[in-house]
Amino acid sequence: MRHWLTLCFILVWRDSDIVSAQRPIIPEHFYTQEHLSELRAEVKELFYHAYNGYLNYAYPLDELQPLTCRGVDTWGSYSLTLIDALSTLAVLGNHTEFRRVVNVLSKKSFDSDINVSVFETNIRIVGGLLSAHLLSHKSGIELEPGWPCNGPLLRLAEDAAKRLLPAFNSSTGMPYGTVNLRYGVPPDETPVTCTAGVGTFIVEFGVLSRLTQNPEYEAVAMRALKSLWDHRSSLGLLGNHINVETGQWVATDSGIGAAIDSYYEYLVKGSALLGRPELMEMFWHHLVGIERYMRKDDWYFWVTMTKGTVSLPVFQNLEAYWPGVLSTIGKNSDAMKSILNYHQVLKHIGFVPEMYDVQQREVRPNREGYPLRPELIESLMFLYQGTRDKNLLAMGEDVLRAIQHSTRTPCGYATVKDTRDHRLEDRMESFFLAETTKYLYLLFDTENFIHGQGISGKPHRVASRSCMLDTGAYIFNTEAHPMDVGALDCCHGPTERDIWQKAWFPKRSSKRNSPESSDDKLSIVSSSSIETCKKPHWQSFLWIKSPPTCSASSAASKSWTGKRRRSSLYSLLTCEAAPFMQMFCIGGEVCDI
DSSP states (O other), X not given: OOOHXXXXXXXXXXXXXXXXXXXXXXXXXSSOHHHHHHHHHHHHHHHHHHHHHHHHHTTTXXXXXXXXXXXXXXXXXXXXXXXXXXXXXXXXXXXXXXXXXXXXXXXXXXXXXXXXXXHHIIIIIIHHHHHHHHHGXXXXXXXXXXXXXXXXXXXXXXXXXXXXXXXXOSSSSOOOSEEETTTXXXXXXXXXXXXXXXXXXXXXXXXXXXXXXXXXXXXXXXXXXXXXXXXXXXXXXXXXXXXXXXXXXXXXXXXXXXXXXXXXXXXXXXXXXXXXXXXXXHHHHHHHHIIIIIEETTEEOEXXXXXXXXXXXXXXXXXXXXXXXXXXXXXXXXXXXXXXXXXXXXXXXXXOOSEEETTTTEEOTTOOOBOOOOHHHHHHHHXXXXXXXXXXXXXXXXHHHHHHHHTEXXXXXXXXXXXXXXXXXXXXXXXXXXXXXXXXXXXHOTTOGGGOOSSOOEEEEETTEEEEEOSSOEEEOXXXXXXXXXXXXXXXXXXXXXXXXXXXXXXXXXXXXXXXXOOOOBOOOOGGGSOOOOSOOOSOSSBOSSOOOOOOOXXXXXXXOOOBOOOSSOOGGGOTTSOGGGEEOSSSSEEOX
């Protein structure tokens, strides 16, 4: 069952004080619906220029080389860009092309003698296939009986994930960085893996476990997260590279950027997606150290993980995701302050480079490129949904103008090799079509189904379970592939019989679910830290304009107890006494009665 504490933490509301506190830049009559429509059309054209360039010149190879109009295999020789772009086709509403690509991919196999990145294969391939699987019903695809617990894309995603599992066979449970898709971990593979490469599996593997009812994937992802947690410093900070066999930190600089970033992101998203409040508690614990030691004038510098002293006063492009994370936990004011800093870098240089020296106000040598990254746009999209501040739309248009002006080629869009003179490099990474274009479009498309308000949905039944789809409760993985939270309840969790049993025979149900019964879900949250929030009227899942007050202290329960915890009652979100079909299954069993 989902836990109210987790969802209270993840709610984001409109912060009118923030908007009014900012010096107005964009007049209120700017960015009308007509203007937004024009921007959406421009982003669509941008996407199809790059997508068609890939199909015409690069497919079936992984990526397009946009300067020479050729293809190249990069991450695994598995038509990476085609898979990565699939969920964007659904967001843009191109159901015809979506169906065509699904038909092509359904014949694919990952039984290849090639070495691949465990991290990249998970977020791009497994994540992309799972998202497309969950979006299939919106594109008119004939669904197999038992969908979403069955389906060709789900089987393909599981095939890919199974081939990644050998990476987790280390003494600590943290994964190696590379596997051979046929033979497992290469004999000469280094045991050193970056922190993000260890902690960025719980979203994809959790979804896979819930849909297939195979707990192994979620279990290995949780074990890896728990192992990282156990190796945090006394300041609550992590290094950026670790030996997965010995547990020794190889690189001890701590930050929110490269090599660590998506670990923090997945604590928040995994908590909301899977109903695991212990992940959110871990995030709050880390956030204390991040705010105390890394934050300097609304920048976040790199520090030593044991002493907290600044080791590298720079801003990295990859750190631009952070305001988006802050926005999803309700810290819009802090998010706005940081994103204004990042936008100043964009205005100063023309792009956000891979690394910017904040003190010297210049691009760091050898880190001057811009590979069409999405992180700044991602934060703009999330923060705009939380504030409706039109300044954020203007910042997004600045990014769009920079991309259009300096990176467009006859067959695609090219990486900026040097942001100082805008020289280009012959590469277009697949995330340009998976993330950059998708977040730009969603920033300007305020009525997209992804932004559903949570006041309607599509009931769906699989065997003895009922769930609610298309409510707008989507969690993006770190490659911007949206996962419909409600779909997980079609295959996992209580049946209707279980819910009625809890509603009308609580004592009998409580006895059946006594603490002696087996439960492999670890928790670091005590019962007292879960706040009672009664009958909220849900307008959205991630973006609540007027949420119920959640006064549970974020400082509650900061230590990992390692104890199993079972509640004798279902989550308050279940609203057990209500007729089941009146419930909204948003992120679990959320009701509106």
